[in-house]
Amino acid sequence: MIIYRLIMCTVILSAISGSSGLLAQEKKLENLRSGGGSASAAQMSIWFAKEGNYYEKNGLNVELISIPGSSLALQAMLSGELPIIQAGGAGPIQAALSGTDTVVVATIAKKFNWWIFSQPNISRMEDLRGKVFGTTRFGTQSDLASRIALRLHGLDPERDVTMVQTGGPAETVTAMMTGKVHAAAISPPATLQAKRVKLKDLMDLSKLDVEYHVNGLVTTRRYLKSNEDVVRRFLRAYIEGAVRGQKDKAFAMKTMGKYFRSDDREVLEETYEMSIENGFSVPPYPAGIASLLQELEKQFPKARGAKPEDFADSRLVRELDQSGFIKSVLASGK
Numbered sequence: 001m002i003i004y005r006l007i008m009c010t011v012i013l014s015a016i017s018g019s020s021g022l023l024a025q026e027k028k029l030e031n032l033r034s035g036g037g038s039a040s041a042a043q044m045s046i047w048f049a050k051e052g053n054y055y056e057k058n059g060l061n062v063e064l065i066s067i068p069g070s071s072l073a074l075q076a077m078l079s080g081e082l083p084i085i086q087a088g089g090a091g092p093i094q095a096a097l098s099g100t101d102t103v104v105v106a107t108i109a110k111k112f113n114w115w116i117f118s119q120p121n122i123s124r125m126e127d128l129r130g131k132v133f134g135t136t137r138f139g140t141q142s143d144l145a146s147r148i149a150l151r152l153h154g155l156d157p158e159r160d161v162t163m164v165q166t167g168g169p170a171e172t173v174t175a176m177m178t179g180k181v182h183a184a185a186i187s188p189p190a191t192l193q194a195k196r197v198k199l200k201d202l203m204d205l206s207k208l209d210v211e212y213h214v215n216g217l218v219t220t221r222r223y224l225k226s227n228e229d230v231v232r233r234f235l236r237a238y239i240e241g242a243v244r245g246q247k248d249k250a251f252a253m254k255t256m257g258k259y260f261r262s263d264d265r266e267v268l269e270e271t272y273e274m275s276i277e278n279g280f281s282v283p284p285y286p287a288g289i290a291s292l293l294q295e296l297e298k299q300f301p302k303a304r305g306a307k308p309e310d311f312a313d314s315r316l317v318r319e320l321d322q323s324g325f326i327k328s329v330l331a332s333g334k
Contacts, residue, residue, distance in 0.1 A: 036086030041275030049241025
């Protein structure tokens with residue numbers, strides 16, 4: 001009888017233990033919608049986190065939506081549809097200068113991921129004086145990067161060249177090939193297309209000795225205040241995804257192939273080497289806002305004298321950094 005009771009107790013305890021494990025596994029994930037620009041090299045952090053199941057690991061069921069253009073993504077964020085987005089360039093700063101409570105919580109890419117290509121008969125940036133310069137859309141990162149590059153070579157984007165909108169990267173390369181524009185800033189994998197048709201590589205903007213908020217996580221101060229732990233967990237997943245992409249080439253190539261809808265290994269290799277392997281900055285402290293404010297002074301007088309820290313909140317990155325979390329992710333790479 002004693003042995004029977006012992007066996008029954010063991011069975012019951014095992015059942016309780018097993019059911020507890022199942023309950024833990026079945027714990028409901030918190031639903032969240034997020035998104036950013038169309039899949040490109042600079043945008044891959046958010047998709048790496050998705051494909052690596054890092055959102056689920058951090059208790060989130062994230063639906064990612066690809067939105068063409070940071071302005072549309074910011075509108076979706078401010079409406080509450082996508083409370084956390086991935087956005088870069090001047091957009092988040094412009095929104096804050098316009099009176100919204102937009103705030104940058106992380107900057108994962110701090111160097112411009114753009115290269116200026118031109119028609120073969122142009123050999124120097126200075127030769128673009130009087131020429132037509134293409135940018136995907138006015139106000140985008142390619143536009144901002146182009147204007148900075150032109151000024152560095154003594155050219156006023158408003159007077160010395162004619163700036164025109166060209167559309168997407170493929171359309172931009174075509175515009176150069178057909179002579180509609182003389183030069184333009186493009187990013188991988190369009191850079192490979194440009195090389196294949198013998199366009200000239202004039203300038204690598206990633207080598208500029210200046211930091212910019214090229215890409216990162218943006219939310220509103222209201223959402224951050226009421227949902228700080230959700231933002232924290234999203235940021236953890238985001239960092240894990242970025243590091244995995246940098247350190248696990250096979251994973252990065254597979255993910256890029258899926259979202260680029262391409263199995264062109266040469267394209268994927270070019271993108272990985274030029275933009276992913278050394279393109280992300282971890283820890284992703286908010287950065288480059290001072291440079292963006294300087295660029296926005298003409299359009300927004302409020303930008304003159306504004307403090308960069310008023311547009312960012314680095315608390316969560318600092319917390320994850322000081323706790324040892326980021327160090328452990330960098331050590332494992334998974």
